[in-house]
Amino acid sequence: MADLPSDVSLGALITVGIVTLAVTIVVIFLYIRYIERRRLPAITLAVTFTFWDLGALSVFIGSLIHYIKQPIAADSYQFVRYGFNIGYAFSAISNIFLVIFVSQIFAQSPMFRKTYKLVPLINAIFNGVTIGLIVDTIIADPKNPAYALEQTIYHLIMTFIAFLLLLFFSIGARGKVQFRWEKAGFSFIIGSALAGIMIYLMLALDRVATLFVSGFEEGYTPFLYIGWTFAILMCTLAYAGYVMPTFLRRLFKEEKNHG
Numbered sequence: 013m014a015d016l017p018s019d020v021s022l023g024a025l026i027t028v029g030i031v032t033l034a035v036t037i038v039v040i041f042l043y044i045r046y047i048e049r050r051r052l053p054a055i056t057l058a059v060t061f062t063f064w065d066l067g068a069l070s071v072f073i074g075s076l077i078h079y080i081k082q083p084i085a086a087d088s089y090q091f092v093r094y095g096f097n098i099g100y101a102f103s104a105i106s107n108i109f110l111v112i113f114v115s116q117i118f119a120q121s122p123m124f125r126k127t128y129k130l131v132p133l134i135n136a137i138f139n140g141v142t143i144g145l146i147v148d149t150i151i152a153d154p155k156n157p158a159y160a161l162e163q164t165i166y167h168l169i170m171t172f173i174a175f176l177l178l179l180f181f182s183i184g185a186r187g188k189v190q191f192r193w194e195k196a197g198f199s200f201i202i203g204s205a206l207a208g209i210m211i212y213l214m215l216a217l218d219r220v221a222t223l224f225v226s227g228f229e230e231g232y233t234p235f236l237y238i239g240w241t242f243a244i245l246m247c248t249l250a251y252a253g254y255v256m257p258t259f260l261r262r263l264f265k266e267e268k269n270h271g
Contacts, residue, residue, distance in 0.1 A: 020079040060109040067102030104142035179205035193264035200253030207246035214239030
């Protein structure tokens with residue numbers, strides 16, 4: 013049987029709640045933009061962040077139930093473990109749609125033009141492994157599914173791949189555009205990709221610290237709070253880059269950038 017999870021702190025619960033609310037607001041605006049423009053990449057992006065939002069919501073609900081009922085007996089359901097495992101499953105689905113989104117936005121690049129949908133398909137299969145690992149974990153111990161380090165690292169790698177694809181293609185595209193508002197848009201996207209990478213890096217460091225660093229065995233590390241903070245930054249920059257609200261477009265559209 014897996015060791016018991018730490019009891020949920022009020023600070024961690026509030027942090028996850030704020031992040032979930034922030035992501036939900038961004039998702040709503042993304043769907044509004046899709047209704048306005050009716051473009052395929054817009055709905056793909058909205059779906060991408062919807063699944064990420066569902067992941068955050070799963071963590072919040074699991075943490076909330078755990079916080080209300082704690083301390084929870086060893087033979088009872090460990091709700092926070094369920095929240096994190098289901099959250100990672102939704103995050104894996106989000107990765108799948110993120111790569112599909114990248115393939116739609118940069119469809120004319122040789123990588124996607126020559127392979128068509130092969131890259132998103134392969135990516136989907138590998139992210140499906142994450143979901144399979146989570147299902148196996150829950151089946152192995154239904155009341156207290158493990159929060160396995162190997163599972164975390166695998167999902168971290170797959171998430172890095174998804175965000176690095178977005179990052180590299182955006183950097184390349186930014187160097188080719190001429191107008192300030194276009195460069196600003198890709199800069200926001202680059203920032204969003206970097207923030208997305210930092211989320212999972214911080215969550216992985218939190219897990220490592222709780223396993224191997226003295227003093228963190230029974231609680232949450234600063235890495236957890238930093239990681240969730242990056243989630244707000246990721247969504248905010250994504251909205252700024254993909255949607256480019258009118259006030260931002262006007263701000264950067266004053267003159268042509270010849271640099």
